[in-house]
Amino acid sequence: MNKLKVCYIWDENLIQHCDRLPAVVGRASMVHNLITVYGLLKNVQVVRSSPATYNDLKSFHSELYLDHLKKLTDVDDDYIPDSQDEEYVYDCPPVSDMYQLVTTIAGGSITAAKCLLLGIADVAINWCGGWHHAQRFGAEGFCYVNDIVLAIEKLRQKFPKVLYIDLDVHxxxxxxxxxxxxxxxxTLSFHKHEPGFYPGTGSIEDTGSLSGKGYSCNFPLKSGYSDTTLQYVFEKTFPMIYSKFLPDAIVVQCGADALAHDPHGGASMTTDGYCKCLKHVLDKRKPTILLxxxxYKHTNAARLWTTLLALVTGDELDENIPEHDQWPSYGPDYSLVVEPTLAKDTNSKEYLDKYIAIIESNLNCIKGEFNNEPLIKRQKMEDKKYFSSESDTTKVNTNDTKHNEEMKRSEKDGFAENCSLLGQRMFRGSYSKCIETPQLEDLKDVYEFVD
Ligand SMILES: [Zn+2]
Structure with a gap:
């Protein structure tokens, strides 16, 4: 089998901003350092990330939210949210230079999407992305920007059907x-689903609404789920969904908090379980983004994402973590292996089989068509239902057409500009093995799909 073309998304600013995220302070550099010390960057194409534009962010997030973020430039560490900050519920305290943080992180996953659009990569990886709880109107669950939705929207310029797989414990x-x-x-999500466990959604009945009915699949698992359990349900459900939906591209969120010993987790997986699932995805040889x-146990996140990168590149890794600045953090065993916990996996085969059968029956109800309208248009249509007066509705429609035209124009300009920037900047990067500058004429193929 031919080797996969792998792009690894990186930029000093991307690492630095991701390191500032309050829930995972310092994690991004720890991950990047472990990948570097294992020598894995020799076998990938390092692609420098560019920040997202305002228009990129607007393809999902509301302008109200984005404009509010711009105001948060200088925030004290002990800032306490007030009534003006209702976007920052519970676990998302504002931090300084919020807008830069959000554009930089979103830019990483959008850059990954561009690598697939241009055919530079079979697999593009951004370990600084994957913020799956962020909502259109605000931050949620440690997530300030939904880089995943933004990347999927970018992918859909060329790939009409995208399968999203979520391996995070939430x-x-x-x-x-x-x-x-x-x-x-x-959307296909495997997660722990128990009373009181965040976010509380994602039950087996949760399968999408109206025109999207049947196009969401959730596998709720009980505490302590192990590699064996996840592999079992993944191997039963993924092939069924894949053959029914026939995606043109795949995005996998590889959240590391289902690993054993995670302080916010409660599952008992090891890197092996993630690898086995991901291998099934890679075997499909579809353009894929890994996020x-x-x-929240940073050393384990670094162990997992280094191991997954090696799986993609086909590298063998020594179990003993090579010495580097952060080596002491990997004690006492200094090993790449994540051991499972002794907690019992409470998911019985009967329970899993029952849910597999429900998923199979849900899939059989799906008809073959799919909606290819831009997300922003669908969202505005959805909003329209909540506006009471007719004049409001007309206003939304008028703005919608104008807005879409503007978006298309700026998307084209912005994309071409960013790609050329991407090329120029990569040659100035600190990694010697850089790709050729993408040629503008190569972009024509991409834009045929937009028109
Ligand atoms: Zn999580």
Whole structure:
């Protein structure tokens, strides 16, 4: 089998901003350092990330939210949200230079999408992405921007049907909500689902609404789920969904908090379980984006994402972690292996089989068509239902057409500009093995799909 073309998305600013995220301070550099010290960057194409534009962000997030983020430039560490900050519920305190943080992180996953659009990559990886709880109007669950939805929207310029797979221990609610009415993005999430466990959504009955009915699939699992359990349900459900939906591209959120010992998790997986699932995805040889996500034991997130990268590149890794600046953090065993916990996996085969049968029956109800309208248009149609007066509705429609035209124009300009920038900047990067500058004429293929 031919080797996969792998793009690894990187930029100093991307790492630095991701390191500032309050829930995972310092994690991004730890992950990048472990990948570097294992020598894995020799076998990938390092692609420098560019920040997302305002228009990129607007393809999902509301302008109200984005404009509010711009105001948060200088925030004290001990800032306490007030009534003006209702977007920052519970676990998402504002931090300084919020807008830069959000554009940089979103830019990483959008850059990954561009690598697939241009055919530079078979697999593009952004371990700084995967913020699946963020909503259109605000931050949620440690997530300030939904880089996943933004990347999927970019992918859909060329790939009409996208399969989103979420391996994080928490339900991928932000992504599912975005595509709740959609037939063109199928969301599949495996997660712990127990009373009181965040976010509380993602039950087996949760399968999408109206035109998107049947295009969301959730596998709720009980505490302590192990590699064996996830592999079993993944191997039963993924092939069924794949052959029914026939995606043109796949996005996998590889949240590391289902690993054993995660402080916010409660599952008992090891890197092996993630590898086995991901291998099934890679075997399909479809354009694929891999993203990070949760993972609050930072050393284990680094172990997982280094191991997954090696799986994609076909590298063998020494179990003993090579010495580097952060090596002491990997004690006491200094090993790449994540051991499972001793907690019992409470998912019985009967329970799993029952849910597999429900999923199979749900899939059989799906008809073949899919909706290829841009997300922003669908969202505005959805909003329209909540506006009371007719004049408001007309206003939304008028703005919608104008807005879409503007978006198409700026998308084209912005995309071409960014790609040429991408090429120029990569040659100035600190990694010697850089790709050729993407040629503008190569972009024509991409834009045929937009028209
Ligand atoms: Zn999570």
């Amino acid at each position: 339900h991928g609610n932000g992504v599912q909500d975005a595509y709740n009415l959609s037939k063109s993005v199928f 990070g996500g949760g993972g």
